[in-house]
Amino acid sequence: MTQTDIEALLKAELHLIAPDIEIEDVDRDEDLREEFDIDSLDFLNLVTALGKALNTPMPEADYAKMGTFNEIIAYLTQKAA
């Protein structure tokens, strides 16, 4: 899966969780939870969906590497490589 695919997937999953937020309006280097106004349950649902779609474990210990939109893409791209 390419970085473009991963970005499309992340956008799609975030849209399901936060349909009222336009991806164009968020700062991709700011705190994802703040930007999308999501709580810990939403975030867990996001990780669940991404982990399933990419068939990769996303351990809780790695959450610190998934703080922003761009960080998640970098993290998943690296895992897919």
Add this chain to the structure above:
Amino acid sequence: MPSLGADMEAGTLIEWLKEPGDAVASGDLLAVVETQKGAIEVEVFEAGTLEEYLVEIGKKVPVGTPLAMIRVEGEVVVERAVEVKAAAPEPTTPDPVPTAPAPAPHPKGDRIRITPAALRLAQRKGIDPRKLGDIGTGPDGAFTLADIEGATPSPASPLDGMRTAIAAAMTRSKAEIPHYYLAHAVDLSTAQAFVEQVNANRAPDQRLLLGALYLKAVAKALRKYSEFNGYFTSGGFQPASAINPGMAITLRGGGLVAPAILDADSHTLDDLMASMRDLAGRVRAGRFRATELSDATITVSSLGERGVDQLFGVIYPPQVAIIGIGTPRQRPFVVNGAVKPRLTTTLTLAADHRVSDGHRGALFLRAIDKHLQKPEKL
């Protein structure tokens, strides 16, 4: 029309989920009703065959109005209308025969006529048919598909209704319930370490959140402090026989609801976590069952990770207590005589002084704290 809360007087039927001739079992979803709390699914409480609809789609009827006729198995002649839920003691409109629609024009108000297809389109387009005027172009002034196709979405959102419902419940609460408030700082380090350890080797869909531990700790403490679990009505306080904490869930765009997690004290943390995920998902999709709202015997409101230190709740009548949980934060805490950075939160209680006193409230909060210090036993 079931009562979905003490303040509910009427509801609007927006969708049938069963058709006449369908076999129905107790617990089946029969219809969707629009209330001030949003769209809510109504369950069947008797097994049988759906004989006929008694209320048309789009019609707003008072609580207690029979919605449909269900023929119970073995019953040959239909003689009575079965209420979908016996929440209201007396139907306010005892006549189960659908009355002929009044000729147009209709009086101003919430009652409108609309065809089912038109209503579906209106919902899809986000149009409130009540804002289109008194009558449509169809028979008897009903709004038709063409009326809706020509309409532009109204800016008013369904949240207006939710805000009205919250306003009514909270105004009543502050007017009638003498609240008292208590706060208690709690060390969450042990609970957090437990969650991290449990989650370390689990797939995301099996992971726990602190929220599940809060619910279980509150539920277990309520076994001993039953004066915080139940309803205050005209007959005084009635402790509830089950422990069904309502979990406050905020909705994107505003408003919140607190549907119940049934018998929370007897479920495992994994079960509670699954229930929380299921409930939050359905609530945000706008779909939850009627009984889930009215079953809550206390409310638990957690600010989550991005909130502030403390939450002083307003009791949701007829309940008698609400537990608030602040955002966990690293703070200096004295542990064994030394100041250490610890993950802490502030637990609060707002309770009804007609039912309990601060002394018992304090013991209740300490009991919750104690349970949170032994997460492996929750």
